[in-house]
Amino acid sequence: MIWLQGYTTIAGEARGELTEKRSRFLGLAVPAEGEERVLALVAGLRVRHREARHHCWAYLLKTGHARYSDDGEPS
Numbered sequence: 001m002i003w004l005q006g007y008t009t010i011a012g013e014a015r016g017e018l019t020e021k022r023s024r025f026l027g028l029a030v031p032a033e034g035e036e037r038v039l040a041l042v043a044g045l046r047v048r049h050r051e052a053r054h055h056c057w058a059y060l061l062k063t064g065h066a067r068y069s070d071d072g073e074p075s
Contacts, residue, residue, distance in 0.1 A: 014030075032059065042057050055071050
């Protein structure tokens, strides 16, 4: 983790994978400087994993701006 003026972030990219009830979940955490970078990353992942039914994502920037999407994932 890296501390930036009281803001904690990850030091680098991290990936994980989980298979549960025949469903495969891929996780990715990436430090990003802004919303444009995050949305470009999500768009690239949608292309790379076209077979996925849902692309859930979230971000919190050091400015306090946050967004998320469950992409229609059922509760």
